[in-house]
Amino acid sequence: MIRKTILILVIFFVLLSGCIVEKSPEKGTLQFTSSPSGAQVYLDDQFRGSAPCTVTGIEPGNHTLEFRYPGYESWSTVMAVSSGSNNVFAALQPTPASTTPIPVILVTTSPTGGAQPFVTIKASRDSIVTGDSVMFSGTAIGCNQVQLTMSGPGAYVKGVPFASVPNVNSAGEWSYYWNPGSGLMPGTYTMTVSDPYKTTSDSASVKVTGNGQLSITANNFAAVQGNTVWFSGLCTTGSQNVQLVLYGPGQYTGGVALGTVSVLADKNWNFPFTIDLSTPTGYYTMYVYDVPKTATSSVQFSVGYA
Structure with a gap:
């Protein structure tokens, strides 16, 4: 009887051990x-x-x-x-700092048996604000490597080849994330891709806005109803347009958008504002923003106290 009981217990524990599943470690x-x-x-x-x-x-x-x-x-x-x-x-x-040549981006692609080299490039975005990133991607045919060089304002004026290596897949496609940080000057930047011997190339451009100055002034700081006040200023953020918003008493308490003005080739802008005869007497503040709002400036003037 005792031997039979022991045998049953042994079989029970063997079966029980087979039901225990080791828990896999949690992911990080x-x-x-x-x-x-x-x-x-x-x-x-x-x-x-x-x-x-x-x-x-x-x-x-x-x-x-x-x-x-x-x-x-x-x-x-x-x-x-x-x-x-x-x-x-x-x-x-x-x-x-070194006097040796700066290494360039080398992208490994699949050889195509002596085919004429051909490369392409495109940007994921046409424009960015300083601090944003943009992805460049393309294809490479007939060559095992490609070279990427960025040109633009400031430090990029002479062209800067990059040292990082982008991702490459077996189809001969490549991609590269460009994240220059927040210190970039405004303007247009062009990334050029070429084969190692520069027999073929392609390029894509991105417009960068931000890190510039925006100013505003008025030709009359003490106007009366019926006057036209000219507001003008300088915009060096790279934006093509500025937007004006007026704050003051009455209907202007929460701010009224007066419209969008184009920035001229010399980076100046001008906007005439005619004060309606029903405009309340008081003090007003005209705000100007570049588009897409990387900089702002304002000027105060009075209406009805002259």
């Missing part, structure tokens, strides 16, 4: 920040965003990590990701 979350802000984050050689950013669903274990930013040395490491939240901060160092 990585929160990336960098100095300077905006560095491109590559996890296991895959672009995952620009810092600050958060990546979820990472399998626990060792992963390769790299931060890239134009003009700075890349920051890379092998990190052990654990379940839960993991914070990663990278302080990138500026690339030392």
Whole structure:
């Protein structure tokens, strides 16, 4: 009887052990920040965003990590990701000044057996505000590498070849995220792609707005009903238009948009405002904004006290 009871218990525990399922470890979350802000984050050689950013669903274990930013040395490491939240901060160092040629972007593509080289490029956006990023992408046929060079105002006036390597797939397609930060001068920037021997090329342009000045003045600071007051100023943000909004007593308490004015070739703008005879006496403030509102300025004047 005792032997039979022991045998039953052994069978029971064997069956019970077969029902126990080992719980898989929870996945990790990585929160990336960098100095300077905006560095491109590559996890296991895959672009995952620009810092600050958060990546979820990472399998626990060792992963390769790299931060890239134009003009700075890349920051890379092998990190052990654990379940839960993991914070990663990278302080990138500026690339030392050198008299040697700046390395260019090299994109590996699939050879096509001696075909005539042909490259294309397009931008994900036609215009951005300083601080935004834009993706350039295209194709490369008949060559194993392509070169990317950015030209534009300020530091880009002579053309700057980039050192980072974009993502490449087996179809000969490439892509590159350009995140220049918030210090970019306003103007038009052109990214040019070419084969290594520069026998073929293509380009795409992006207009950048911001980091400029916006001013406003009036030709009459003490007007009366029936007068026309001319408002004018300078706009160097790269915007093609400015918008005017008037605040004051009566119907102007919450602000009244008076319209949009074009910025002239010399970066000046002008706007005439005729004061209606029913306009309340008081003090008014005219605000001017560039489009899309990267800068603002204002001027005060009175109506009816002259």
